[in-house]
Amino acid sequence: MTCAAPGYSQSAKPAAPPPKIFGGATIQEIYRVSLDRNALLLESVEDVIKQKDIREGHVFVTAGAVEECTFHYNAATGPRPENVFKTVQGPYEILDGGGIIAGGEPHLHITLSLADHGAVGGHLEKGCRILYLAELTIIKYSAPPLTRRKNANGISMLEEAK
DSSP: OOOOOTTOOGGGSOOOOOOOOOOOOEEEEEEEEEEETTOBHHHHHHHHHHHTTOSSEEEEEEEEEEEEEEEEEEOOOSSSOOEEEEEEEEEEEEEEEEEEEETTEEEEEEEEEOGGGOEEEEEEOTTOEEEEEEEEEEEEEEOOOEEEEEOTTSOEEEEEOO
16 A cells, blocks of 8 residues: 555656765764853854864754744755745744754754744754753764765755865
């Protein structure tokens, strides 16, 4: 039995390429970071990356709240993304966040919650202001370098740096 959304044919989609697997990474250092009121989330992560000379790694946003946050998300299913930028204001709890650092550049996503209004989120943009606190873990890898390059559809994909 096949489960598919109404109007969606699984056979209509071309086969996906196999996953790209990048090995050889070992943890070099782990930094636990605490951000206080009015800190800017993405800008603070970028500061730590620069201070600790992190070229390859991972960011986990594990706790906190924001009073204002801008993110973008995709609003289309075509071959090219249609990004919608959204700024939310008010007391939002950080449910989760994080992403990969490649070539010294973070690519982070965030999920926020406001009481009974559900969750919102997407690709984290600059200007996300901490309300009371945020707690992060940043892992620095010793690894073959990665970079992001746009594919034919304009999507920045991870690949080995050359």
